[in-house]
Amino acid sequence: MRPLARALALLLVLLAAACQSSSAGMGMDFDSGGPGWNNFSGGKVFGAPL
Amino acid sequence: MGRAAVVWLAAAAALLQGAGCATRPAAPAAAEPVRGVTPGKFVWHDLVTSAPGPCRRFYAELLGWQFEDTQRNGKPYAIAHLGDERVAGIVAKSASAAEKGSQWVGYVSVQDVDRTVAEAVKAGGRALVAPREIETIARAAVIADAEGAVLGLARIHRGDPPDEAGPREGRFFWMEYFARDPQAALSFYTGLLGYQSEVREELAGLAYHVLKSQRPRAGLLPVPQEGMRPAWLPYVMVQDPAALSARVESLGGTVLFAPRADVRKGTLAIVADPSGAPIALQKWPIS
Numbered sequence: 663m664r665p666l667a668r669a670l671a672l673l674l675v676l677l678a679a680a681c682q683s684s685s686a687g688m689g690m691d692f693d694s695g696g697p698g699w700n701n702f703s704g705g706k707v708f709g710a711p712l
Numbered sequence: 713m714g715r716a717a718v719v720w721l722a723a724a725a726a727l728l729q730g731a732g733c734a735t736r737p738a739a740p741a742a743a744e745p746v747r748g749v750t751p752g753k754f755v756w757h758d759l760v761t762s763a764p765g766p767c768r769r770f771y772a773e774l775l776g777w778q779f780e781d782t783q784r785n786g787k788p789y790a791i792a793h794l795g796d797e798r799v800a801g802i803v804a805k806s807a808s809a810a811e812k813g814s815q816w817v818g819y820v821s822v823q824d825v826d827r828t829v830a831e832a833v834k835a836g837g838r839a840l841v842a843p844r845e846i847e848t849i850a851r852a853a854v855i856a857d858a859e860g861a862v863l864g865l866a867r868i869h870r871g872d873p874p875d876e877a878g879p880r881e882g883r884f885f886w887m888e889y890f891a892r893d894p895q896a897a898l899s900f901y902t903g904l905l906g907y908q909s910e911v912r913e914e915l916a917g918l919a920y921h922v923l924k925s926q927r928p929r930a931g932l933l934p935v936p937q938e939g940m941r942p943a944w945l946p947y948v949m950v951q952d953p954a955a956l957s958a959r960v961e962s963l964g965g966t967v968l969f970a971p972r973a974d975v976r977k978g979t980l981a982i983v984a985d986p987s988g989a990p991i992a993l994q995k996w997p998i999s
Binding site: 690697699 | 756758760782783784785787789791798801803804805806808812813814815819840841844846849850852854856861862864866940941942943966968984988989990
């Protein structure tokens with residue numbers, strides 16, 4: 663029984679790991695540009711007296 | 713103090729209340745019972761990038777994330793970990809879209825992805841990715857709103873991760889929407905996602921709107937700069953934004969906004985990763 667119990671425990675661990683590895687995240691690509699903040703001048707924007 | 717700085721202080725107050733909405737996007741063990749759905753809550757973040765390799769190194773060095781190579785619907789997908797917790801994903805842009813810019817995409821929880829996409833299109837948005845099953849994990853879509861900003865929609869089949877007591881280092885905990893037309897954006901998002909909005913403070917013509925769904929989930933404010941495209945900006949909690957932003961350029965990124973004493977007491981940095989995707993680094997608590 664002990665080897666069987668160990669095998670079952672190992673199987674459960676492997677199953678849990680397999681489930682865990684595929685249970686988060688979307689991973690979708692799409693054809694659209696980024697926000698285009700390359701010229702973001704934060705210092706001028708957020709701190710300057712307006 | 714400039715009015716923009718005042719608005720940022722108002723934003724800080726909103727963040728103070730909203731801190732409790734921090735999400736824990738990590739997947740729990742398979743045996744965990746089905747959880748509820750909280751429409752309006754951000755439940756996951758993916759970086760869609762033209763430079764996955766440099767970005768992995770960037771975020772590993774900057775935030776301590778470790779990456780697991782996996783796949784989603786047959787395509788390579790890297791999941792960022794902090795310890796045994798999943799915090800984000802990295803998707804490589806297709807060759808045809810690689811030159812169009814990289815960005816973080818926040819996925820907001822909705823009850824019905826298909827219906828929400830249809831309503832978004834009716835309200836002036838468009839579907840960038842039509843609703844589809846993400847393996848057995850979720851049904852999800854990506855839209856561009858009426859101003860062109862990109863947002864993910866997701867219905868996680870096992871329900872949303874529970875709200876946490878507060879932000880934790882290295883994890884996403886807040887979102888801000890920079891709108892060209894704040895009133896139109898408010899109308900779009902309150903109609904689409906059922907948010908209630910509250911103006912936390914309005915001074916000198918600038919306003920910070922807090923979007924609530926049970927609790928604060930995001931902020932909304934005008935784009936502060938001519939030519940800046942509307943977009944959602946994700947926030948990650950860090951301990952020392954000044955020290956991190958000092959390392960950004962050596963890691964291949966760009967500092968868009970360095971911490972300043974007159975803006976949230978120097979606790980905010982906005983940086984772009986090596987592919988140009990903006991992300992906010994916010995110390996918490998602010999004072």
